[in-house]
Amino acid sequence: MSAAADPLAEPGGRAVHPALRWATVDLAAYRANLRHLQELVAPAELMAVVKADAYGHGATTLVAAALEAGVRWFGTLDLANAHELRAAGVGDGVALFAWQFGPRETFERAISERIDLGISSLRQLEAVASAVEAVSRALAPDAAAAAPVPALVHLNVDTGLHRDGALADEWDALVTRAVRLREAGILRLRGVYSHLAEASDEEDTGSAELLASCIERAARLGATFERRHLTASSAGMERPELRLDMVRMGSNTYGIPVTDGVSAADRGLLPVMTLSASVARVKRIAAGTGVSYDYTFRAPRDTTVALVPVGYADGVSRRAQHGVTIALHGKRYPIVGRVAMDQFLIDVGDDPVAVGDEVTLFGTGSRGELTVGEWADLIETIGEEVTCGIGARVKRVYV
Structure with missing residues (x-):
């Protein structure tokens, strides 16, 4: 069984993935x-x-x-x-x-x-x-x-x-x-x-x-x-x-997808790669608190931020802080602050989140996540550049 399909189970039934970051290839x-x-x-x-x-x-x-x-x-x-x-x-x-x-x-x-x-x-x-x-x-x-x-x-x-x-x-x-x-x-x-x-x-x-x-x-x-x-x-x-x-x-x-405005589904095609990671840290911060380099984001209210251990060394563009959302528990949350070499933060508000929870950056869209085409549109590039840029330390898991 693949790593993506074999999470570790904690008491109480919550699944915790053992890896920091991985790309599932279908x-x-x-x-x-x-x-x-x-x-x-x-x-x-x-x-x-x-x-x-x-x-x-x-x-x-x-x-x-x-x-x-x-x-x-x-x-x-x-x-x-x-x-x-x-x-x-x-x-x-x-x-x-x-x-x-x-x-x-x-x-x-x-x-x-x-x-x-x-x-x-x-x-x-x-x-x-x-x-x-x-x-x-x-x-x-x-x-x-x-x-x-x-x-x-x-x-x-x-x-x-x-x-x-x-x-x-x-x-x-x-x-x-x-x-x-x-x-x-x-x-x-x-x-x-x-x-x-x-x-x-x-x-x-x-x-x-x-x-x-x-x-x-x-x-x-x-x-x-x-x-x-x-x-x-x-x-x-x-x-x-x-x-x-x-x-x-x-x-x-x-x-x-290779044509503007056309999805993979429109072409009868299936996305092959899903990029995922495990939440590495969770912190509660007060209103006005700045996060990540240059404090380009300051919390407008008391909120919770979760650390996702994927950064531009892994192929996540620094432009992703502008409008890209990450799926967690079937809901999307925005990237806040600078994307760093090894990690970025998402603002989850008052929703429950714990270390080890799986987040999905892009994939098929079946769990509420962006597709690679949508991700690429948001950072003003093409899907091919996104997948080609996924770094070597992101483990490929074949299913």
Whole structure:
């Protein structure tokens, strides 16, 4: 039984949680979201994006859950994350897609572990080709002409986001070289892809048209691609005509809404993470008493404050003191005073509260707490930033 489901019981029946702070990760909700999204984007394939330690949820555990849901493509961003998953037992029959590389990145291990590579430039392509030759020689050092172990390559087009990707005037040279390397058995053209800015429907349509034009130009140069992918969570939901062969989704899979004014429930999704803590101290203070740094809050009346041992080191923004409320015993109470590195205070008035009582910062909303989307709105950010910022000392509890 998980820690979240196994509280310590005190005499009188009141439950006291043994931990200071924890994040409950609901694997059943994650699998349900994945199955829902797979059905939604079909016949396109779903790539589950698990970069940034699965948006703070724990990549190794969530990938295992996703495999149970039938997902076979994962976006890792960088090679370190992909290597960690291979080392954890994710076999090469499962595709791990990485696309952000350092200027001196070496690709030998990635090629040996059959990791899919998003390539944006001739320099990267040549580095991959050199790595293929090195891997092939290592596998057959005595052979006069070792058969190459082809790299799994996706060519990236910059269609307007201006991050990764080859610009339109660089595209033909990149494709031409890739075709020659494919003909030499150095690589497979596993995919062609881009990313939308999601600034407006009109601009996204223009990006999609530019990608289609680049694919046509590539075909004239002899390139054929196994998969085309363009959309992520937002456009993947809202622009079905742009889903192509595969959709890369991160936020939606964790039940984090990606459209203003739209909740996870509106999308048929379930929040995966619930952030909780135990009350660490309770104090009765008199009217006029200041609390926390700078005394930005002074009690307007005699009241009780409860100390919650979570702070900005754990991912709770200092902006949370302005309007964020915390659930305790099914009721919400405001954060008062500065959020510190390790703790903050809530004003519970005259309501009963004791050390060890469980508070919920955000979750499903079923116990009166904010959802992660509501939390993010109150501190003027997005849900992804909230979950990615949950620190390492917050124990992840999987249920």
